Amino acid sequence: MAPHAAIKNLEFGIKDSSSRIPDSALHIPNSRAWAVWIVAATFYLAAFYLRTSPAVMTAELMRDFGIAASQLGQFSAFYFYAYILMQIPTGVLVDSWGARRLLVGGSIAAAAGMLIFGATSSYALASTGRAIVGASTAVGWVVTLKLATHWFPRSRFAMLSGLGLMMGNIGALFAQVPLRLLVEAYGWRAVALGSAGCVLAIGAAAWAVVADDPADVGYASCAPAELQRANQPTLGGILRELPRIFTYRNTWPIFFAQGGLVGAMLSFTGLWGPPYLRQRFSLAATEAAAVCSVMIVCWAAASPLAGYFSDRIGRRKPIYLGGALAAAAGWSLLFYAPLPLAAFVVVAALTSFACGAVVVAFAFAKESVPVRFLGTISGAVNVGNMLGPTLLQPAIGWGLDRRWSGAIANGARLYSVDAYTAAFAMIVAWSILSCLLIAITRETGCRQTA
Numbered sequence: 001m002a003p004h005a006a007i008k009n010l011e012f013g014i015k016d017s018s019s020r021i022p023d024s025a026l027h028i029p030n031s032r033a034w035a036v037w038i039v040a041a042t043f044y045l046a047a048f049y050l051r052t053s054p055a056v057m058t059a060e061l062m063r064d065f066g067i068a069a070s071q072l073g074q075f076s077a078f079y080f081y082a083y084i085l086m087q088i089p090t091g092v093l094v095d096s097w098g099a100r101r102l103l104v105g106g107s108i109a110a111a112a113g114m115l116i117f118g119a120t121s122s123y124a125l126a127s128t129g130r131a132i133v134g135a136s137t138a139v140g141w142v143v144t145l146k147l148a149t150h151w152f153p154r155s156r157f158a159m160l161s162g163l164g165l166m167m168g169n170i171g172a173l174f175a176q177v178p179l180r181l182l183v184e185a186y187g188w189r190a191v192a193l194g195s196a197g198c199v200l201a202i203g204a205a206a207w208a209v210v211a212d213d214p215a216d217v218g219y220a221s222c223a224p225a226e227l228q229r230a231n232q233p234t235l236g237g238i239l240r241e242l243p244r245i246f247t248y249r250n251t252w253p254i255f256f257a258q259g260g261l262v263g264a265m266l267s268f269t270g271l272w273g274p275p276y277l278r279q280r281f282s283l284a285a286t287e288a289a290a291v292c293s294v295m296i297v298c299w300a301a302a303s304p305l306a307g308y309f310s311d312r313i314g315r316r317k318p319i320y321l322g323g324a325l326a327a328a329a330g331w332s333l334l335f336y337a338p339l340p341l342a343a344f345v346v347v348a349a350l351t352s353f354a355c356g357a358v359v360v361a362f363a364f365a366k367e368s369v370p371v372r373f374l375g376t377i378s379g380a381v382n383v384g385n386m387l388g389p390t391l392l393q394p395a396i397g398w399g400l401d402r403r404w405s406g407a408i409a410n411g412a413r414l415y416s417v418d419a420y421t422a423a424f425a426m427i428v429a430w431s432i433l434s435c436l437l438i439a440i441t442r443e444t445g446c447r448q449t450a
Contacts, residue, residue: 028219033151037160039205040144041167043103046199047137048171049179050110051079052270053195056180056289057188059275063411064188065123069404073397076271078127079134080390084383086138091379094139094146095372098212102139107203109136111196118192141168142378145362149374150213150223155311158363158446162307165359169300172269176293180286224371245377248450250368253437254361255384260434261324261358263388264331264427269295269352271393272400276420281341291345295352302356307363314446316364321438323357328431330354335424358385367444392426399423 054061054076062072094102113132120126141164148160182191215221245251268276269292277288302323310319330351333339339347365381366374403419442449 028151028214028222032217032219033214036151036210037144037147039202039209040099040103040140040147041164043107043137043199043202043206044140044144044164045167045171045174046110046195046202047140048168049175050114050133050137050171050195050199051083052172052175052266053179055269055271055274055292056176056285057183058271059285059410059412060183060188062413064121065126067123068413069397069400069415070394071123071397073271073394075123075127075130077390077394078130080386080393082131082134083138084386084390086135087142087379087383087386088376089379090139090142091376094142094379095374095376099143099146100206100210100212102143103206103210104203106136106139106143107199107206111200111203112136114192114196114199118189118196138382141382145378146374147210147212150221153222154224157366158307158311158360159304160307161362162304162356162359165303165356166300169296169303172296173293173300176269176289176296177286180289245369245373245380248369250365250441250444251377251380253441254365254368254381256387257324257434257437258358258361258381258384259386259388259391260430260432261327261355261388262385263390263392264327264431265295265299265352265355266389267392267396267427268292268424270389272396272420272423275415276417276424279415279420280417281344291348294345295348298349298352299356302353303359306357307359310360310363311446315443316360316367316446317438317441317443320357320360320364320441321435323354323360324431324435324438326354327351327357328428328435331424331428331431335421335428363446364441364444367446367448367450368442369450371448388430392430395426396423399426 054072058072061067061075062069065071065075067075090102110133113129113134113136116129116132117126118129120129144164145157145161148157148164152160179191211217213221213223273292273295274285274288277283277291278285281288283291306319306323310316313319330347333347334344334351337347361381361384362378365377369377400415400419400423401413403422404413404415405419407414407416
């Protein structure tokens with residue numbers, strides 16, 4: 001094949017005859033492809049559940065560990081510290097070791113972290129367990145995207161990214177009202193130990209069902225030629241070329257823009273939203289969790305729609321930027337407009353729906369770098385996602401402690417609405433910055449441009 005033809009084939013994801021799966025390979029049955037993807041997406045669901053679960057047990061954690069808001073923010077952020085540190089290594093490892101190994105190993109480690117968290121009375125040891133959970137669940141999103149690339153046609157990537165984020169948000173939904181009811185019925189420690197068992201079960205399913213590539217089980221791969229087994233990059237080769245992904249124009253703006261969208265959602269629904277709602281509207285714990293559940297449902301529903309419409313119009317930037325602009329306006333209204341509860345819920349739902357545009361960034365970034373960096377760029381963008389809550393959750397806690405009036409109820413500190421309003425200014429500021437960053441990105445037209 002002539003060199004220019006090989007380049008054209010690579011650009012459009014057509015397999016070169018030198019690396020093509022033999023013609024005798026079978027077409028992938030839809031049921032098998034979906035089974036592989038669902039196992040990975042279920043692990044991501046569990047990761048999201050574990051990530052946001054402290055939001056509905058803030059009072060219990062502050063009481064049992066004897067901590068203030070800033071320490072609670074740090075405890076929750078230990079998940080994100082470890083998650084971020086593991087993202088680039090995860091992207092590199094999934095490109096060299098494969099998805100199946102990472103899913104199984106991540107499940108075992110996450111279960112161990114939950115056992116430590118649920119069994120200890122030490123704040124330091126509980127934080128260690130939280131960090132282990134964060135590090136081990138870091139594989140979930142990157143593995144889900146990697147398997148989607150190998151088991152499904154390229155035209156479904158943005159939609160599957162949206163469905164994956166929707167699965168994650170279902171996990172966050174379980175961590176609201178259902179989790180609160182379980183905590184009230186059985187206590188948070190028993191729930192933590194039960195969660196460890198569920199994560200282990202997902203690991204067993206991954207061992208039984210998942211294969212890194214259809215070619216491993218006799219089917220024709222959907223992956224571009226560079227990502228197929230015969231052309232899989234080595235760990236050393238990936239590490240040598242890793243810095244190159246940050247030389248492409250869209251990488252840095254997308255990296256930091258993601259923090260404003262995801263950070264706002266996870267800082268509010270994943271930690272500080274429920275106590276804020278209880279204070280502002282005098283809601284019960286389950287009612288406050290229900291409001292956050294509405295937000296999570298809207299975020300979940302919007303994610304596959306954002307991916308679908310981006311694919312449909314053949315552009316990434318309009319959906320991505322439009323969602324960021326609407327989200328920035330929504331957060332400003334929620335925190336600074338005198339909205340009654342009903343209006344607050346409506347605006348919160350619309351704001352969360354707008355945040356669903358965050359999923360477009362993964363296809364956008366993937367198309368902005370060479371295709372061989374799929375796992376690595378996915379990990380890098382996910383670092384941007386987690387940078388938001390990693391910085392915002394403890395920063396908001398610090399801001400609350402600075403404005404604490406000394407009020408205590410049932411052994412936990414109470415913070416005024418004014419204190420929350422001042423601390424939430426950080427969410428609004430980063431949301432606005434995200435809009436500016438997305439505005440300077442270059443459109444890819446839903447095709448590989450690098």
